[in-house]
Amino acid sequence: MNIFVLLKLVPDTVEELEIAGDGKSLEAEVLRFKQSDPDEHAVEQAILLKEKCSSKVTVVALESPEVDDALFTALAKGADRAVKLTGNLINAQSFAAAQMLANFLKPEGASLPADTLILLRGQSIDDLEGEIGPFLAELLGLPYVCVVTSVVPEGGSVTVMKEFAGGLRGEFAVPMPAVIGIQSAEKPPRYVPFAKIKAIQKTAKIETVDVTPPDSLTRFGVERMYKPEAVGRAQMLEGASEEVADKLVEVLAKNSLI
């Protein structure tokens, strides 16, 4: 199979997020980026597929701060090729990003190989459009299924498992080429030692492809960005550990939970 995994870094929400002076964006200087969980799972699912049936795994990302680290990490995990699309692409919303990725994956006049599988996150926490998969599938004219937790190749198709709610799942047959939104891989994302990433940085190269951005990187603007006001802030139990534990025991007793 010819597998593509699309990567994007997102701000680490464990860190403090600050609103920028324009009141419409995040203060870029304090942001720390990380790979999103679904992206790590998409990479893992691709490598698992490669291990099961001979496949070529290409990881692709739009240029952004620190994205090289994510691409090298994917190579260290077993991806065969890493591509970075460059240009003035920062702030591209999902639709614009999908347009650029579609042009890269299927340049005008070309066609996608029949065994192409594009794996990517189902949703992105940092973008108001938030879903690149369905846009990409629509632009490429491919089938799309998301919230997927397993991908099993069967001839020219893949059988995927999609989550609904309450633990209910459904099995779907998807003919390739296809776009699949990964929720989680069949196994936890593998760990790769830092030394291995360092080593691959010396031997492997990230290909760069200059792309022409679409006419507009966004389809609508943000009026205002702000932090939510806590409506029902918790009653905080404070003090030394022992004291806090005692206070909680009192709360539990008061609520007849002990």
Added chain:
Amino acid sequence: MANTILILAEQLRGSLSDITFEMLGEGRKLANALGVPLYAALLGSEAASLAAKLGAADKVFVVDNASLNMAPANTTAAALKAVMDQAQAGLVLIGGTNVSMGVGAVLSAKANLPFVNYCRAIRADGGAVVLTSQLFGGKILTDVKLTDGKGIVSVYPGAFQADAGKSDKTPAIEKVEVSVEAPKVTFKKYIEPETGDVDITKQNVLIAVGRGIQDKGNVELAEELAATLGGAVCASRPVIDQGWLPLSRQVGKSGMTVKPRLYLALGISGAPEHWEGMQGSQCIVAVNTDPKAPIFDGAHYGIVGDALEFIPLLTDKVKARKG
């Protein structure tokens, strides 16, 4: 052209989902404020039998076509676009659920309208519509103004009350013939929820562990606390994905919805996807190292600290109290 509001009524296994009524209730308010009609679209071969339940809408457009049963996003979006045209809809609300995910984005591409995801609040502002969405796991809110009131909106589940969208009225029903291309994706079968050793939806006390538990071995600490309090251990998605607990213990969007008397969230940040599954708990206590974790905004009691240190301490104290 009129600018009506259209809701995609979501169904799963022959039943209308809560999100349908959440959107109907909020859509009704918005339609009244804007002075426009509120319509609902019901797709699939069971649509006709469900339409009568959508009385909060002025009219229900029914597309009775078996190709739309469990159809992929692009097939659903194509049919919905036809209904949208028929209904002269400018604003379309779609559930931000696993079932409907993808439909809104495709529809927005087909209709060439903005697509706004993660919406938690909607209000009219003159003829415009202002949407409030959450980003970054609920840590940030954004307002987007649709000046002409036109757009495709994915509504966050649980943001609005479902009861507000339930009505005894009988809606007008209009059948719409849509030629539906056979979907490339085929639904094969349902996989029923795993029945684990414990049904977490039936527990009075749940000890919930998140990423902050750090290691599979530490789950035992939570098990001991749960045993002491007479409950069970459940978890947020990252813990399940790591394989530290079985799928049957997952709380949240894809997992179970629980409403225990006590929900003790240990090392759980409170991402909206998790919140969706436990917000109905009677008493929520959260322990997290991050004083700004969103879980503290909804919990009843909060403790800033390391869950790993706190669990054994609390277990001992509870044991001592119980004698």
